[in-house]
Amino acid sequence: MALFNGIQMGPHTMLDEGIERCLDLIQDTAGINALMVYSHTYHDDLKKPPQVLAADHGVPARDMRNRKLPSVWVRHHDEAFKSTVLRHQQVDKSFEYADRDLLAELVEPCRKRGMKLYARILEGAGREAAEGVSGFAEVLTRDIYGRPSSPPCWNHPDYRRFWISTVEDLFRNYQLDGFQWGAERHGPLMNLLLTGRTPFCFCEHCRARARAKGIDAERARSGFEALYTYVQALLAGKAKAEDGVFAGALRVLLRYPEILSWEFQYRQSREETEQAMFGAIKGIQPGAQVGWHLSHQQSSYDLVYRAEMSYADMAPYSDFIKFIAYHDILAPRIRWWYLDRLHKSVLSEVPLDESLSVYYGLFGYDKKAEPGVDQLDNTGFSPEYVYRETKRSVASADGKAKIYPGIGFDVPWGSNHVPADPEKVYQCVVRAFDAGADGIVVSREYEEMRVPNLRAVGRAMRDIQKQRG
Amino acid sequence: MKSDDINKTDRRDFLKGAVAGLAGQMNAQQGGARAGQTRTASTDKFNGIQMGPQTILDEGIERCLDLIQETAGINALMVYSHTYHGDIRKPPQLLATDHGVPPREMRGRKLPWVWVKHHEEYFKGTILRHQKVDKSFEYADRDLLAELVEPCRKRGMKLYARILEGTGREVARIVEGYSKVETVDIYGRPTTVACWNHPDYRAWWNATVEDLFRTYTLDGLQWGAERQGPLMNVIMPWNDGAPVCFCEHCRARGRAKGIDVERARQGFEDLYVYVRGLMAGKLKPADGVFTGFLRVLLRYPEILAWEYQYRLSREEVLQGMYGTAKGIKADAQVGWHVDHQPSSWDIVYRAELSYAEMAPYSDFIKFIAYHDILGPRIRWWYLERLQKTVLNELSLEESLNLYYDLFGYDKKVEPKLDQLDKVGFSPDYVYRETKRSVASAAGKTKIFTGIGFDVPWGSNHVPADPEKVYEAVHKAFEAGANGIVVSREYEEMRVPNLKAVGRAMREINAKKA
Numbered sequence: 001m002a003l004f005n006g007i008q009m010g011p012h013t014m015l016d017e018g019i020e021r022c023l024d025l026i027q028d029t030a031g032i033n034a035l036m037v038y039s040h041t042y043h044d045d046l047k048k049p050p051q052v053l054a055a056d057h058g059v060p061a062r063d064m065r066n067r068k069l070p071s072v073w074v075r076h077h078d079e080a081f082k083s084t085v086l087r088h089q090q091v092d093k094s095f096e097y098a099d100r101d102l103l104a105e106l107v108e109p110c111r112k113r114g115m116k117l118y119a120r121i122l123e124g125a126g127r128e129a130a131e132g133v134s135g136f137a138e139v140l141t142r143d144i145y146g147r148p149s150s151p152p153c154w155n156h157p158d159y160r161r162f163w164i165s166t167v168e169d170l171f172r173n174y175q176l177d178g179f180q181w182g183a184e185r186h187g188p189l190m191n192l193l194l195t196g197r198t199p200f201c202f203c204e205h206c207r208a209r210a211r212a213k214g215i216d217a218e219r220a221r222s223g224f225e226a227l228y229t230y231v232q233a234l235l236a237g238k239a240k241a242e243d244g245v246f247a248g249a250l251r252v253l254l255r256y257p258e259i260l261s262w263e264f265q266y267r268q269s270r271e272e273t274e275q276a277m278f279g280a281i282k283g284i285q286p287g288a289q290v291g292w293h294l295s296h297q298q299s300s301y302d303l304v305y306r307a308e309m310s311y312a313d314m315a316p317y318s319d320f321i322k323f324i325a326y327h328d329i330l331a332p333r334i335r336w337w338y339l340d341r342l343h344k345s346v347l348s349e350v351p352l353d354e355s356l357s358v359y360y361g362l363f364g365y366d367k368k369a370e371p372g373v374d375q376l377d378n379t380g381f382s383p384e385y386v387y388r389e390t391k392r393s394v395a396s397a398d399g400k401a402k403i404y405p406g407i408g409f410d411v412p413w414g415s416n417h418v419p420a421d422p423e424k425v426y427q428c429v430v431r432a433f434d435a436g437a438d439g440i441v442v443s444r445e446y447e448e449m450r451v452p453n454l455r456a457v458g459r460a461m462r463d464i465q466k467q468r469g
Numbered sequence: 470m471k472s473d474d475i476n477k478t479d480r481r482d483f484l485k486g487a488v489a490g491l492a493g494q495m496n497a498q499q500g501g502a503r504a505g506q507t508r509t510a511s512t513d514k515f516n517g518i519q520m521g522p523q524t525i526l527d528e529g530i531e532r533c534l535d536l537i538q539e540t541a542g543i544n545a546l547m548v549y550s551h552t553y554h555g556d557i558r559k560p561p562q563l564l565a566t567d568h569g570v571p572p573r574e575m576r577g578r579k580l581p582w583v584w585v586k587h588h589e590e591y592f593k594g595t596i597l598r599h600q601k602v603d604k605s606f607e608y609a610d611r612d613l614l615a616e617l618v619e620p621c622r623k624r625g626m627k628l629y630a631r632i633l634e635g636t637g638r639e640v641a642r643i644v645e646g647y648s649k650v651e652t653v654d655i656y657g658r659p660t661t662v663a664c665w666n667h668p669d670y671r672a673w674w675n676a677t678v679e680d681l682f683r684t685y686t687l688d689g690l691q692w693g694a695e696r697q698g699p700l701m702n703v704i705m706p707w708n709d710g711a712p713v714c715f716c717e718h719c720r721a722r723g724r725a726k727g728i729d730v731e732r733a734r735q736g737f738e739d740l741y742v743y744v745r746g747l748m749a750g751k752l753k754p755a756d757g758v759f760t761g762f763l764r765v766l767l768r769y770p771e772i773l774a775w776e777y778q779y780r781l782s783r784e785e786v787l788q789g790m791y792g793t794a795k796g797i798k799a800d801a802q803v804g805w806h807v808d809h810q811p812s813s814w815d816i817v818y819r820a821e822l823s824y825a826e827m828a829p830y831s832d833f834i835k836f837i838a839y840h841d842i843l844g845p846r847i848r849w850w851y852l853e854r855l856q857k858t859v860l861n862e863l864s865l866e867e868s869l870n871l872y873y874d875l876f877g878y879d880k881k882v883e884p885k886l887d888q889l890d891k892v893g894f895s896p897d898y899v900y901r902e903t904k905r906s907v908a909s910a911a912g913k914t915k916i917f918t919g920i921g922f923d924v925p926w927g928s929n930h931v932p933a934d935p936e937k938v939y940e941a942v943h944k945a946f947e948a949g950a951n952g953i954v955v956s957r958e959y960e961e962m963r964v965p966n967l968k969a970v971g972r973a974m975r976e977i978n979a980k981k982a
Contacts, residue, residue, distance in 0.1 A: 214729060242908035243819050246875050250820035254777045257770035264767045306756055307763035350874045358871055361863040362759050395755035 003468075004404060004439025005461050006034035006322075008120065010046060011073040011102045013447040017059045019102075019109050022446075025057060027113055029454035030442055031461040034116040036180050039074045039103060039170060040088070042124025042132055043184075048447070052412040056451045070095040071124070071132040073102050080169035084161035086139065089132035103174045116177035119170050122293065123183035125151035133162075141201035144225045149198065151185055154269035155205035163273060164280045171284040179281055180322060180441075182293025183270065189263040190297075190304050192228055193249075194341045196235050199224040201266070209269065215261045223256020231345045249346040267308045271317075278317035291320030291402070299323035300330060300389060301338045303362060311393060315400030322441045325389050326408025327428055328380030328418050334359065335376035364388055380418075383427035390435035402438035407457065410448045417448075422456035429460035511625065513978045515917060515952025516970070517545035517835075519631060521557055522584040522613045524960040528570040530613075530620050533959075536568060538624055540967035541955055542974040545627040547691050550585045550614060550681060551599070553635025553644070554695070559960070563925045567964045581606040582635070582643055584613050591680040595672035598645040614685045627688035630681050633806065634694035636662040652714035655738045660710060662696065665782035666718035671789050678790045682797040690794055691835055691954075693806025694783065699737060700776040701810075701817050703744050704762070705854045712737040714779070722782065728774045736769025744858045762859040780821045784830075791830035804833030804917070812836035812919075813843060813902060814851045816875060824906060828913035835954045838902050839921025840941055841893030841931050847872065848889035877901055893931070896940035903948035915951035920970065923961045930961075935969035942973035 007026055014022045014037065026032040046069055053061035070091040081087060091098050103119060110117045123129075130136050130150070139159040140148040152159045163181075170176060185191075188199040207217045230248055233239035241248040253259055278290050292314070298305045311321050338359065339352050347355055353373045360367040369384040386405060393403045407428050409420035432440050442449070442457055518537050525533045525548065537543040557580060564572035581602040592598060602609050614630060621628045641647045641661045650667040651659040663670045674692075681687060697705070699712040715734050723730040743761055746752035754761035766772055787805060794803045805827070811818035824834050851872065852865050860868050866886050873880040878901055884892040899918060906916045920941050922933030945953050955962070955970055 216727060242905065242911070243823055244816075244875060244877055244905075247816055247820045250816060254773050254817070254821055257773035257777075260767050260770035260773070264770075303760060303763060304767070307760045307767055310756055349877065350871060354867070354870050354874060357867050358863060361867055362757060364757055364862065392755065392757070398755070 002033050002114075003433070003461065003465065004034060004320075004402070005030070005032055005442070005457075006036050006116075006118065006404065006439065007032045007442040007446055008406075008444060009035060009037045009446040010041070011038050012041075012046060012067075012069050012097065013445070014106075015097050015100060015102065016062055017057055019105060021058065023109050023113055023115065025451075026442075026446065026454065027115070028458075029451055030457040032442065033114060034118060034177070034439075034441075035106065035110055036118040036120040036441065037073075037102065037106065038121065039119040040072050040121050040124075040166075041069070042071045042129040043122035044124060044126045044128045045122075045445075048412070049415050052410075052415065052417050053447050054410065054450050061447065068095055070098065071128050073097075074119075074170060075101055075173065076166075076169050077173065080172070081162070081165045084158045084165055085135040086158055086162040087134040088166070103170075103176070107175045116289075117175070118178040118180055118289070119174070119176050120180045120293075121166075121182070123151075123181075123185070125183075125185065142203040142206075143198040143200040144202055144221050144228065145198070146202070147198075149200040151200075153201045153203050153205060154266065154273050155201070155209050156203065157205070160273055160276055164276050167277045168280050168284060171281050171288065176285070176288060178289035178291070178319070179277075180291055180293050181274065181277060182295065184295040184297070185270070186297065186302065187263045187266045187304060187308075188224065189259060190302050192224070192231055193345050194338070196231055196345065199228055206265070206269070209265060210262070213261070213265060215265065216258055219256060220258035220262040223252060223259040224262065226256060227252045227259060234345050234348065245348050246346055246350075263304065264308060267305070271309070271314065274314075275317040289319045291318055291322055291404070293406075294321060294323040296324040296326060296330065296333060297337070299325065299393075300363065300385075301334060301359070311397035311403070312400045315397060318401040320402035320404050320438070321393065321397065322404040322406055323389070323393055324408060324443065325386045325405040325428070325432070326411050326443065327383060327385050327424065328420055329408060329411040329413060330381045330385065331371050331376040331379060332413045332418075335373070339373070339376075364392055380420075380424070383424060383431040386428040387431035387435045390432045390437045394436035403436070404439045404441050405432040405435075405437050406441045406443040407432060408443040409453045410450050411444045412448065420450070420453045422452045425453045425456040426460045429457055430464065433464050510978070512981070513542070513544055514946065514974065514981065515545060515833075515915070516541070516543055516974050517547050517627075517629065517917065517952065517954040518543045518959055519919075519954060519956045520546060520548050520959040521552070522549050523552075523557060523578075523580055523608065524958070525617075526608050526611060526613065527573050528568055530616060532569065534620050534624055534626065536964075537955075537959065537967065538626070539971070540964055541970040542978075543955065544625060545629060545688070545952075545954075546617065546621055547629040547631040547954065548584075548613065548617065549632065550630040551583050551632050551635075551677075552580070553582050553640050554633035555635060555637065555639055559925070560928050562928065563930050564960050565923065565963050572960065579606050581609060584608075585630075585681060586612055586684065587677075587680050588684065591676045591683070592673070593676075595669045595676055596646040596649055597669055597673035599677070600643045614681075614687065618686045627802075628686070629689040629691055629802070630685070630687050631691045631806075632677075632693070634663075634692075634696070636696070651716075653716040653719075654711040654713050655715055655734050655741065656711055657715070658711070660713055662713065664714045664716050664718060665779065665786050666714070666722050667716065668718070671786055674786060675789045675793045678793045679797060682794050682801060687798070687801060689802035689804070689832070690790070691804055691806050691833075692787070692790060693808060694786075695808040695810070696783075697810060697815060698776045698779045698817060698821075700740075700772060701815050703737070703740050704858045705815075705851065706744070706748075706858070709745075711741055719778075719782070722778060723775065726774070726778060728771055728778070732769060733771035733775040736765060736772040737775065739769060740765045740772060747859070747861060748857050758861040759859050776817065777821060780818070784822065784827065787827075788830040802832040804831050804835060804915070806919075807834055807836040809837040809839060809843065809846060810850075812838065812906075813876065813898075814847060814872065824910035824916070825913045828910060831914045833915040833917050833951065834906065834910065835917040835919050836902070836906055837919040837921060837956065838899045838941070838945070839919065839924050839956065840896060840898050840937065841922060841933055842924040842926060843894040843898065844884050844889040844892055845926045845931075848886070852886075852889075877905055893933075893937070896937055896944040899941040900944035900948045903945045903950045907949035916949070917952045917954050918945035918948075918950045919954045919956040920945060921956040922966045923963050924957045925961065933963070933966045935965045938966045938969040939973045942970055943977065946977050 139152040139156040371379040650670040
């Protein structure tokens with residue numbers, strides 16, 4: 001039986017390049033047997049500069065700026081959304097590809113190639129979602145000061161029902177083999193420590209949830225306010241931390257352990273949203289494969305997320321867990337999104353090289369194989385990282401959910417293409433299966449992937465299949 | 470004045486007279502009234518010394534006071550009034566042999582645990598009673614704190630009583646009623662450590678302090694309890710004991726503070742089982758060892774709430790003693806011994822309260838800053854233990870670097886991992902920890918740095934370098950200390966090191982003048 005070998009794909013790319021040509025390319029080069037296509041693109045990531053797009057797919061990449069592309073690529077039906085105030089973007093004829101119905105058009109071309117067809121969604125929380133989704137403002141999180149914040153609230157009934165309605169509508173109207181959904185959000189604690197952002201959510205629904213769980217909402221809010229004030233002062237260089245910067249953060253946690261309760265409930269609420277989608281889909285198509293996209297932070301540098309739940313804990317509502325294991329781009333991300341940010345907040349006492357060393361230690365990566373702090377900007381992580389993170393994930397799932405590492409290459413850093421080494425891509429695929437992966441998802445986006453790297457995936461998959469007979 | 474008070478006063482006067490006579494004889498034998506010659510100036514910086522009662526009596530009060538004043542310029546004597554902490558029967562190699570009186574073999578001596586005369590009337594509010602010291606005990610006929618008043622006064626020395634809380638089987642056996650006030654672990658079992666929240670235990674300390682200050686002419690009190698909180702006890706354990714305390718009083722306190730007691734207990738049980746599994750090598754946590762620790766905390770934040778309440782309960786015991794002592798003698802200096810772990814490697818203790826927050830019930834905070842012995846202590850009591858529990862994924866070098874960073878010590882100056890067994894910390898550690906403490910106190914309480922030397926490691930003497938001792942004293946004052954306390958115990962201190970303290974203090978006092 002063929003090993004699962006999915007690919008992440010933007011709908012516009014496929015339509016720009018042409019369905020048949022595109023499917024042929026990914027199958028011929030990378031041996032792809034599962035297509036994961038965005039059904040919705042609220043996540044704000046389509047309008048990329050030309051230099052990050054692959055130019056070797058045989059069809060010139062189009063300039064994305066100034067295109068009017070929809071955020072919704074499927075046909076929704078109002079009757080599916082009666083239980084929520086939210087409505088998806090109405091895609092009128094002014095939008096490019098408004099007349100196309102990609103997920104319907106893909107069924108036959110996929111089937112004839114033996115490819116599975118998955119819908120794929122990344123939750124949107126920014127401008128695209130706010131402008132596209134009617135009623136979005138009603139379901140937004142509330143910060144510690146009672147102000148609306150940008151992501152919607154996991155506990156808002158209308159938001160939860162919106163996703164339930166969405167997946168029900170998808171699975172009632174399209175012949176899908178599976179579904180991958182993700183939300184690239186931190187919890188409120190890491191959000192604060194890594195970005196200094198005002199903590200949320202303290203809306204009426206979250207407060208009611210807390211009361212039901214025996215958590216003192218006001219103490220949680222006060223605790224987050226104290227921590228926020230402290231972190232903001234640290235970021236501004238004005239904090240009084242006589243007993244130490246980290247000790248100061250720990251002081252707030254000791255005095256307001258409700259911060260941890262709130263953080264954990266935030267995560268639980270997110271998981272309940274996934275459970276609800278899982279249940280809705282399985283109720284319609286029990287054979288559908290439903291799983292979750294875990295962002296790079298969640299997979300590889302958010303210790304709080306990792307600590308909150310094992311993958312086995314998530315298994316009852318997860319046919320698979322696809323976690324990001326992009327080896328190349330992890331390096332600058334760790335340098336600038338993790339080390340630098342923590343150094344500006346609660347780990348300012350720890351030099352970056354030591355913080356990196358502790359990071360490698362606690363996440364189980366091999367510091368001898370991975371870049372030193374001064375290499376993070378110009379050297380990616382190694383295939384060994386893919387191996388170790390996959391092995392950890394397989395152990396965490398404990399055989400109860402399938403584990404798909406997201407093998408990432410040509411992922412840009414800012415507006416710059418970060419070229420991948422095909423040999424490393426090959427090794428990453430091999431190492432993922434060495435570590436016990438049930439499959440891989442070729443990532444991040446097809447539109448960025450250069451053909452030599454797609455070929456490296458294909459070569460590895462053939463070698464692995466051959467080896468396994 | 471009650472008749473009992475008259476009797477006590479008479480007794481003290483008699484003793485003072487007797488001691489003065491004895492002192493005169495000693496001084497004459499030693500070549501004159503040296504105490505008068507070296508009398509401390511009242512403007513001198515506070516320069517206390519920690520001393521065991523048996524040592525003073527073994528060496529002789531006058532000789533002993535002369536020695537510490539002449540060598541180290543001591544102007545405050547801190548003498549154990551009680552020695553429940555069980556540390557006085559040391560092997561001979563640890564004891565200084567250059568005090569002019571050969572140290573006595575400590576093993577086999579029957580020494581008391583209580584070195585003051587207690588009075589039953591002060592203990593009516595508690596079921597606990599101190600050891601009864603009958604005549605079978607050595608020095609049972611002496612009353613050291615009374616005998617010391619005049620010799621200290623004539624030298625310009627302050628006299629402080631000093632207590633380190635005792636725990637363990639011996640204390641449980643000796644202190645009457647102790648079994649009634651013991652902490653209860655997560656499984657409901659009593660331990661041999663008393664509970665901060667037990668009203669009888671609190672009342673006992675208040676009674677003890679009241680009796681001390683009503684009975685003796687004391688300038689101050691230093692009290693300490695070398696206990697970790699339950700969280701650090703689990704992740705950096707001294708023994709196999711399960712987390713405490715879940716007695717009825719702690720449970721009631723937890724409920725009153727809105728903490729779910731059963732969730733706190735369950736959380737501690739999960740954490741304890743997890744850590745014991747790690748230590749036994751039976752756990753291979755899929756998501757990581759430290760992650761597993763964090764998982765328990767995220768699921769049971771009540772652990773942190775319980776830990777914090779444990780600390781607050783401790784502080785309330787201190788507040789009780791402070792109020793009691795001040796109510797009797799308003800100008801008594803009452804402060805706290807902060808042992809090496811809370812001063813220098815327990816980040817939970819450090820995070821829980823600043824010294825400024827302790828200030829309302831603290832005339833001073835004396836923290837341990839023993840530079841030499843911190844080397845092996847960090848190696849074996851901190852790094853090694855944490856690596857066996859929740860920091861298993863960090864190499865010892867990484868863990869040491871992280872420690873230096875988070876505690877604000879200079880890793881370029883302090884020992885590397887492979888030096889910790891052989892090389893002590895530097896005077897710069899004393900400087901940094903004092904500076905941190907002074908900042909933490911924010912001018913609201915005095916900071917006394919505990920300058921330690923000749924502190925043993927196990928049964929081995931760790932010889933101090935007088936030059937480093939001298940530097941450590943200087944560094945403490947450079948960092949803003951209000952005084953120092955020469956530590957750990959006089960009986961261990963070699964004369965060259967005492968002289969190094971004296972040399973530094975003379976320079977500091979001269980500069981100040």
